Amino acid sequence: MWQSHRVRVAVIGLGLIGGSTLRAFAAAGHRVFGYDADPATRATARTAAARAAPGARWQVAPTVRDAVADADLVLLAVPLPAVGPVLDEIAAVGYSGLVTDVTSVKEPVRRLVDRRLHRQHDRTAGFVGGHPMAGRETSGFTSADPKLFTGCAWVLCLEPPVTSVDDWLTVATAVTGLGARVVPATAEEHDRAVAAISHVPHLLATALATTAVTDPLAWSLAAGSFRDGTRVAASRPELVAAMCGGNAGAVRAALDEVLATLTAARAALDAQDPVQALVPWLTPGSSARGGWPPQPGRPLELPARPDALLRLGRAGGWITAVAEDRRTVTAVRPAPVD
The missing domain is CATH 3.40.50.720 (NAD(P)-binding Rossmann-like Domain)
Structure with a gap:
């Protein structure tokens, strides 16, 4: 339709x-x-x-x-x-x-x-x-x-055998019609992923903004790093609370990982040579950020089956179109990293 x-x-x-x-x-x-x-x-x-x-x-x-x-x-x-x-x-x-x-x-x-x-x-x-x-x-x-939504990733949850594949493809067609790319995932997979890349970043942005505002000099000197790191701290607190609190289990796990990583950075600052101690701590994150966003590979056709769709999402891929006969989808996987 x-x-x-x-x-x-x-x-x-x-x-x-x-x-x-x-x-x-x-x-x-x-x-x-x-x-x-x-x-x-x-x-x-x-x-x-x-x-x-x-x-x-x-x-x-x-x-x-x-x-x-x-x-x-x-x-x-x-x-x-x-x-x-x-x-x-x-x-x-x-x-x-x-x-x-x-x-x-x-x-x-x-x-x-x-x-x-x-x-x-x-x-x-x-x-x-x-x-x-x-x-x-x-x-x-x-x-x-x-x-x-032009070019944005739009997760659509697929829960075999509960979700009707026909319903899923209908919504996928609607969403791709708005210019978005559809990412198949289960609800559990989605919640775990967004805890790391959306929910915890909101908490970190708020913590940074709350700390910086207590120092007038720091507040007046804040520039690009502060702007980029705290942008989402301006979101409505009620919305962020509902988002993070509604996903409390996954957010706790993701936040614990970040806190452990920051604890390692704190320990590096206590080293005899903190400059050298920080380099190996900083390198993985620098390398990861330098490779984001992933570059798309060539489009391919996949069967519109739950197993194939979920494998695509778990591989970091997405869908750009649904065939009119609903039997296949046009999909893209990230290109291999050289």
Whole structure:
């Protein structure tokens, strides 16, 4: 159905990510209905819709019920604490279409879907967990950008045998249509990975900013290293708390690894020659960062089977397109390092 440009999409939650998906789906020609619990946000979105180009407009619904009515796809873009109540509302109207989300932790959402959506009515809605790696330190609908997902990695969770492959491919087609590259993973794999590359960096950025602000001289001298290392510290504390707290187990493990590595750096500073002692500590990280991001290899076709898709994701690969017959996907793996 996603080859057609008259698919109906409901976006619940109109912050940065929700507002950006709303705008992106509308720009792609789909019929899009948005809803946000905040009346001021709904008013802002309505005003923006009136000013948008005719072919890229959307509608703002007064309730969740109105937004999801007859929707082919419902996208949840609310913070983790709000996911359960929204799922209750969707279940209460007997929605039986396809649901995805953009929450930054996946295991808690998967459990909520199982308890709050799949068991409340006979007409079971399909669900595919998702997470676009496209956040910014700014938030709110006014920061929304329809091009936010161009080239970004968008994780779609695949849980054999629970996840319907057809549902997964439908969401993958929708996401690649926004310019994103789809990364297949299980919820557990996703949560472990993002703890290391997203959640712990938020904690480190906050720690650096909190420490530096106590010294007026340091605060006035802060430049590129401080800016790049603390950018995400400007994120809303409530969102970061929900993200890290919702993934507490994986974040603890990743943070323990970072703390152990920093402890080794602290020990190097106590060496008789701290300059020489720090070189072997710094080298692995310098080498790793120099090789990021990985360079893409040549596109290839893979069978659209769960085992092949998950192997692709575990190898650091991604999907750029789904074949119309749903039998194959166009995939890319990182190029071998010389």
